Amino acid sequence: MLYKFAISMLCLLLMTGCWSRRELNELLIVLGMGIDWEDGHYLVSFQVVNPSEISNQQKRGDRPPGTLFQGRGKTLFEAARAVTAEAPRKVYLGHLQIYVIGEEAARKGINELIDVSARDNETRMDFNIIIAKGSKAEDVLKLYTPVEKLPSYSMQQSLQTSAKNWAPTIAVTLDKAITNLSSQGSELALTGIRVIGNPKVGENKQNVEKFMPPSRFRYSGIAAFRDDKLIGWLNERESRGYTDITNNLDSTSIAIPCGEQRYMGIEVTSSNSKIKTKVVNGNPEVEVSIRTEANIVERSCADVDLSNPETIKQLEKKTKENIQTNAEAAVNHAKEMKSDIFGFGTQMEKEHPAFWYRVKDQWREEYFPKLKVSYKIKLYIRETGTTENSTIR
Structure with missing residues (x-):
C-alpha cells in the first residue's frame, strides 16, 4: 500500500502542466528583425504582426499589417530589452523569418549579432539573414510591400523564389552562417537587399496604391566577409559565378x-x-x-x-x-x-x-x-x- 502511495505521489509531481506557457495575446509575434549601428549604439528593430489587420475573419481597419518597435543600447541585448519601454507585450522570436543587418553594422562585425540570436532558446535556426546594401535595416523593414501585406514575409518568399530561379541570389539561414563563421577555411557570404526609391515614401500606405510602388526592395549582389566583417560586394556577374x-x-x-x-x-x-x-x-x-x-x-x-x-x-x-x-x-x-x-x-x-x-x-x-x-x-x-x-x- 505504501509503495502504491509513493508511486502516485511521484506521478503527481511529474504532472506539473504547462508551467512555462504564454498565451498569444501576451506576445508580440516578430517576423522581421533589423540591426543597425548608429552613433556608437545598436539600433534593434522588431517588425511584429498586427493580427486584426491580416485576419480574414475580422474587418480590417486603417492600421498597417505590422508595427515596428525599436530599442537602442550599447550591447545588442540591452537594445532588445529597451524595446519594452514602448512595446505593450513581450516580443517572441519563435516565428522569425528574415534578419536584416545594416551595412554599417555588418562592416563593424556580426559575430555578436549571430551569437545572441543563436543563444536565444526561443529562436529557431531556419530564418534567413540578409544585408541591407547601402542603407539601414530599419528602412527595409518599414516598407509597404505589394501582394504580401507583411514586408518580412514578402522578403522571405522573394528570397526563396529568387534563390531557386535567379543565380545572383543565395538564401543563407542562421545555422549555415554559424558554420561558415566558425570555419577557418571558409568565409561567410550573404545576399544583399537594397531599397529602390525614397525610403520615406515606402513608409506610407500610398506606396502600394500604384501599379509600380515608387519605393520597393530588390535583392542585389552578394556580400563577402572576412572573419565576421563585411569586406566587399560581388556584382551580378561575380555573384553568378559564386x-x-x-x-x-x-x-x-x-x-x-x-x-x-x-x-x-x-x-x-x-x-x-x-x-x-x-x-x-x-x-x-x-x-x-x-x-x-x-x-x-x-x-x-x-x-x-x-x-x-x-x-x-x-x-x-x-x-x-x-x-x-x-x-x-x-x-x-x-x-x-x-x-x-x-x-x-x-x-x-x-x-x-x-x-x-x-x-x-x-x-x-x-x-x-x-x-x-x-x-x-x-x-x-x-x-x-x-x-x-x-x-x-
Missing part, C-alpha cells in the same frame, strides 16, 4: 549574343558543381567541376539554325565560356579581398589535412590570393523548344 562554384544554383537564364543587340535565351535547368583540391610541389591547387543542363527558350536571330547539330555545339561552347568567365571573375575578386567565400580551404582540410595543418594560419593572406584554380565545365543543351526554327523573321 553560386555556380558553390553548388547553390538550381536554375537561371543566360543570354548568348547572336547578332547586333540580339541574344539567344538559354535556361539552365540543373547545375551541379564539385571542388577538388591537390598539392603540387608544395603548392595548393583547386579544380572546379561544373555539370550543367540547359534548354533554348528564346531565339532572336533568324539565321541561327537550331536543327543543325553543329549550331547546338557552338551554343554549348559559348554558354560554357559564359559560365567560366563568371566563375573566374568571382574568384579573382575574392582573391583581391582575401576572402575565401568558396570554401576552398575547407575542402583542402578534408582532402589534405596534413598540408592544411601547416598552412591554415597563412591561408588567407598568402596561399588563397595565389591559389591556382582550374575549371572543368560540361554543358548539355537538351531541348530547343517544340518548334526548333520558328517562322519569325
Whole structure:
C-alpha cells in the first residue's frame, strides 16, 4: 500500500502542466528583425504582426499589417530589452523569418549579432539573414510591400523564389552562417537587399496604391566577409559565378549574343558543381567541376539554325565560356579581398589535412590570393523548344 502511495505521489509531481506557457495575446509575434549601428549604439528593430489587420475573419481597419518597435543600447541585448519601454507585450522570436543587418553594422562585425540570436532558446535556426546594401535595416523593414501585406514575409518568399530561379541570389539561414563563421577555411557570404526609391515614401500606405510602388526592395549582389566583417560586394556577374562554384544554383537564364543587340535565351535547368583540391610541389591547387543542363527558350536571330547539330555545339561552347568567365571573375575578386567565400580551404582540410595543418594560419593572406584554380565545365543543351526554327523573321 505504501509503495502504491509513493508511486502516485511521484506521478503527481511529474504532472506539473504547462508551467512555462504564454498565451498569444501576451506576445508580440516578430517576423522581421533589423540591426543597425548608429552613433556608437545598436539600433534593434522588431517588425511584429498586427493580427486584426491580416485576419480574414475580422474587418480590417486603417492600421498597417505590422508595427515596428525599436530599442537602442550599447550591447545588442540591452537594445532588445529597451524595446519594452514602448512595446505593450513581450516580443517572441519563435516565428522569425528574415534578419536584416545594416551595412554599417555588418562592416563593424556580426559575430555578436549571430551569437545572441543563436543563444536565444526561443529562436529557431531556419530564418534567413540578409544585408541591407547601402542603407539601414530599419528602412527595409518599414516598407509597404505589394501582394504580401507583411514586408518580412514578402522578403522571405522573394528570397526563396529568387534563390531557386535567379543565380545572383543565395538564401543563407542562421545555422549555415554559424558554420561558415566558425570555419577557418571558409568565409561567410550573404545576399544583399537594397531599397529602390525614397525610403520615406515606402513608409506610407500610398506606396502600394500604384501599379509600380515608387519605393520597393530588390535583392542585389552578394556580400563577402572576412572573419565576421563585411569586406566587399560581388556584382551580378561575380555573384553568378559564386553560386555556380558553390553548388547553390538550381536554375537561371543566360543570354548568348547572336547578332547586333540580339541574344539567344538559354535556361539552365540543373547545375551541379564539385571542388577538388591537390598539392603540387608544395603548392595548393583547386579544380572546379561544373555539370550543367540547359534548354533554348528564346531565339532572336533568324539565321541561327537550331536543327543543325553543329549550331547546338557552338551554343554549348559559348554558354560554357559564359559560365567560366563568371566563375573566374568571382574568384579573382575574392582573391583581391582575401576572402575565401568558396570554401576552398575547407575542402583542402578534408582532402589534405596534413598540408592544411601547416598552412591554415597563412591561408588567407598568402596561399588563397595565389591559389591556382582550374575549371572543368560540361554543358548539355537538351531541348530547343517544340518548334526548333520558328517562322519569325
